[in-house]
Amino acid sequence: MSDLPFLLILMVLPLVAGFGLLAVPEDRHDLIRRITLGVSLVVLVLAVFMTVAFEPSGPRFQFVQSYSWIPDFGVRFALGVDGIALVMILLIGLLVPVVIGASWNEGADAGRGTGKTGSMRTFFAWLLILEALLIGVFAATDIFLFYVFFEAMLVPMYFLIGSFGGPRRQYAAVKFFLYSLVGGLVMLASVIGLYVVSANEIGQGTFAFDALRQISIDPDLQKLLFLGFFIAFAIKAPLVPFHTWLPDAGAEAPIGGAVLLVGVLDKVGTFGFLRYCLPLFPDASRAFAPAILVLAVLGILYGALLAMGQTDMKRLVAYTSIAHFGFIALGVFAFTTQAGTGAVLYMVNHGISTGALFLIVGMLISRGKSRTIGDYGGVSSVTPLLAGAFLLAGLSSLALPGTNSFVSEFLVLLGSFGPYPVFSILATVGIILAALYILLMYQRTMHGPIKPAVGGFKDLNKREMAYLSPLLALIIVLGVYPKPLLDIITPAVNATMADVGAEGSTAQAGNGGDD
Amino acid sequence: MPDLSAPSISYVGLAPVLIVLAAACLGVLIEAFAPRHLRWNVQVALALLGTVGALVAVVLVAGRNELTAARAVAVDGTALFLEGTIAALGALSILMFAERALDPAKSAFVASAALPVGSSADRKLAAAPYSQTEVFPLASFAIGGMMLFAASNNLLVMFVALEVLSLPLYLICGMARRRRLLSQESAVKYFLLGSFASAFFLYGLALIYGFSGSVDLGEIRESAARSGSSDALFVTGLALLIVGLLFKAGIAPFHAWTPDVYQGAPTPVTALMAACTKVAAFGAILRLLYVGFGTSEWTWRPLIYSIAIVSMVVGAILGITQTDVKRMLAYSSIAHAGFLLVGVIALGDAATAGRGLSSTLFYLLTYGLTTVGGFAVVTLVRDGDGEATHLSKWAGLASRSPLTAAVMTLFLLGLAGLPLTSGFTGKFAVFRAAIDDGAWPLVVIALLASAIAAFFYLRLVVLMYFSPPAEDGPTVGVPGLPTTIVLAVTAAATLILGLAPNAVLDLAEQAAVLVG
Secondary structure (H helix, E strand, C coil): CCCCCHHHHHHHHHHHHHHHHHHCCCCCHHHHHHHHHHHHHHHHHHHHHHHHHCCCCCCCCEEEEEEEEEHHHCEEEEEEECHHHHHHHHHHHHHHHHHHHHCCCCCCCCCCCCCCCCCHHHHHHHHHHHHHHHHHHHHECEHHHHHHHHHHCHHHHHHHHHHHCCCCHHHHHHHHHHHHHHHHHHHHHHHHHHHHHHHHHHCCCCCEHHHHHHCCCCHHHHHHHHHHHHHHHHHHCCCCCCCCHHHHHHHHCCHHHHHHHHHHHCHHHHHHHHHHHHHHCHHHHHHHHHHHHHHHHHHHHHHHHHHHCCCEHHHHHHHHHHHHHHHHHHHHHCCCHHHHHHHHHHHHHHHHHHHHHHHHHHHHHHHHCCCEHHHCCCHHHHCHHHHHHHHHHHHHHCCCCCCHHHHHHHHHHHHHHCCCHHHHHHHHHHHHHHHHHHHHHHHHHHCCCCCHHHCCCCCCCHHHHHHHHHHHHHHHHHHHCCHHHHHHHHHHHHHHHHHHCCCCCCCCCCCHHHC | CCCCCCCCCCHHHHHHHHHHHHHHHHHHHHHHHCCHHHHHHHHHHHHHHHHHHHHHHHHHHCCCCEEECCCCEEECHHHHHHHHHHHHHHHHHHHHHCCCCCCCCCCCECCCCCCCCCCHHHHHHCCCCCCCCCHHHHHHHHHHHHHHHHHECEHHHHHHHHHHHHHHHHHHHCCECCCHHHHHHHHHHHHHHHHHHHHHHHHHHHHHHHHHCCCEHHHHHHHHHHHCCCCHHHHHHHHHHHHHHHHHHCCCCCCCHHHHHHHHCCHHHHHHHHHHHHHHHHHHHHHHHHHHCHHHHHHHHHHHHHHHHHHHHHHHHHHHCCCEHHHHHHHHHHHHHHHHHHHHHCCCCHHHCCHHHHHHHHHHHHHHHHHHHHHHHHHHEEECCEECCEHHHHCCHHHHCHHHHHHHHHHHHHHHCCCCCHHHHHHHHHHHHHHHCCCHHHHHHHHHHHHHHHHHHHHHHHHHHHCCCCCCCCEECCCCHHHHHHHHHHHHHHHHHHHCCHHHHHHHHHHCCCCC
């Protein structure tokens, strides 16, 4: 079964289906969402099969495929996954059907005085195209191809935010696009630079990751090239001070778009740190690591403080993500396998817990028609199920032991304490702040006297339960038994840390969950 | 004085240019002798025959590398590639000229250009279903001149070609059916500034002749190599020649005419100017710099380097402030001219004519096709006054005509250089060549300029898709066959050259030969 061109199918299927949707009449809403859901479930099943077929102890890149694309540029359509990319693709496979469930009626009311300009068909078409491109970003092993997907995936997200978002959607969409585009273009300079370096080093220009990993680059040049990649990924992730687009985009995006934006799309940034910055520019990575760690810790504290000050629930969740991305960056640049493994696991867990949090906030907003925390109160006595789900997702977001995020946060802190005790301790303060902002939001919306608007709320319906339950279940399951994921992630992180020449990169890691 | 025997001329090598010019001459005769009701169809057929015939001739002639007509005209890879590009883009523009379904009066051109605007005769003819068919032979002359311009290996021939391409353009700029005053104003502006540019070029030519005793590019190169290139005559002459060419190519700081003329001219003519004239001017720039001044690289390199920066930055930043689609595309073309100069910088020295040349050729093709497509979409969006070019009119276009908006978005993303479109492939090729050549600071600036320029392309997308339609918005015309062909060809090219550019990249690579 491992001979199947999994990655190609995973990309082509949603892409073809996305364009195919345009052939379906616009008013056949039921048909449109069934096709979309069906396709995304097939993708999920295939992704699960692929994970089962993946051999953690096997070669670094598996399911490798390579086709000639633009030989004049030395570009190949080369795909392959290591453990890190694999779990991210699995996360995409999981989140997309969930998002479809949450966006079941998105665009159904187009043009009826809502001011929104997109139809349901375009929403789901963009969603499927986005899924294909996201899988491509993680599956590409040719840097040119990676860049192409990195930029191309902006287009569907841009339309998702701009056509289906909140009142300031135009501003948010353009801001999102331009920030990412600037980062991408800076990266393009480095990508071309790498090509030229490879042409000088091995006589023939190439974009193949494996070949580029092995050439040695002059340390000064490394720093320049590193910065090109780093700025792009730091904007994408986003790290403070490149983060200002995220609260706008996160708050204005439709709920489904926000889940994918924060859950997956932004992870391309932290994934990029691990996949490209560290192995390709080990000297520069080590040189810049202290500065980046400062940004990471700043992000943890600053994101948490700002989250506390928000009155808009979606913005609040977006700011919590900035804090969480700080944790991930801390794990990546601490250069220990433990911290790196924790960071990758964090990427998955954050997708699940923040995804759930966004979805639940979206349910509240769809009931109360307001994003402001102050408009809610006493919700838990009207809709106990919703409140319970909110609590669970919130606890996961603040990394309570027993939930999934605890394992990853613990690994990151543990792994970074050795080389950087100060940063690790400062980051711990972020956990306390996280407890504050999550519990305060929970308390203000769920407890207290029942606000008049809240009285008529209905509790979770079957559809909502259906798409929420997988995430909630995973919060518990991965909190108790993260070993399967760790087994996949650890070898890949080990290899990355070996590339960067980190000390103790062969040390055993990933036992955090078994304690 | 040597004997005055006629030089040998390779008519086969010159066939592409000759075919277009022959079609133009025939067109003039038809104008004189054919009855009015036949003229339109015959002229359209003839002009198309000329340009498409030239394209076919280019394909047949391809592979030659020689100088002909006493070294005055080059028939080499670069010349033929550019001639082919101009002929193809010219044919597409002619198709836009020939569109009859969009304007209620059946044509974008005026019924009688000589009538004063607003006179009673003019008003009477405002809705007359015929127009000046002279535009077709005029356009053919311009296209023929452009092809010669890109191939001339001799400053005098280059100057003659410059005039042959410019004079007809001045005329047809002023022949719009709608907003005639604006159109005539643009023609006068173009003429006045264009004459200055011609004068600059001519003066530069005279100085260079004074320096080297020849107008032949090869001999100029040799005398520059012989006597060094710091001679005042030489440097001044070189600078004046470059100024003349930069003006034609619409490169900042010699761009002032571009927005006004692009806005005022009939949109098919704007497409012709934005695509073909730019290709021709860059052909001349490449040949002048690499053949004529190939050994005095360090005299012009700093100049081109800084002008590239100015053009990219001016185009990108001023583009943001525009409120008219055609002006916006004009500034976009100024920015793109800067990107093209990045490719010109990247050639290195003439001896190792390498990637810079082929990537510039490729970029010219992709840019030309996408730009023609963009202007073709502009002709579709109309209100009672003709084309609705004000940006606010485009609000909500996607809900009125999803296909038009989608095609325009494709062109805009292509111009912005997003991956999977031809614009990205072109930019990548040019930037790679420049970094290869060590010009990475220029590339970084170019990338930042692309990001700025992306803003105004995006703004139009935002308007079309994310804004509710305006109450008294424009209608989207149903294009006739000619414009449909233009849109289909350019949209397909924008996609294909982004997804699978290899064949054309190879072609450009093979064509990157300059003789002389």
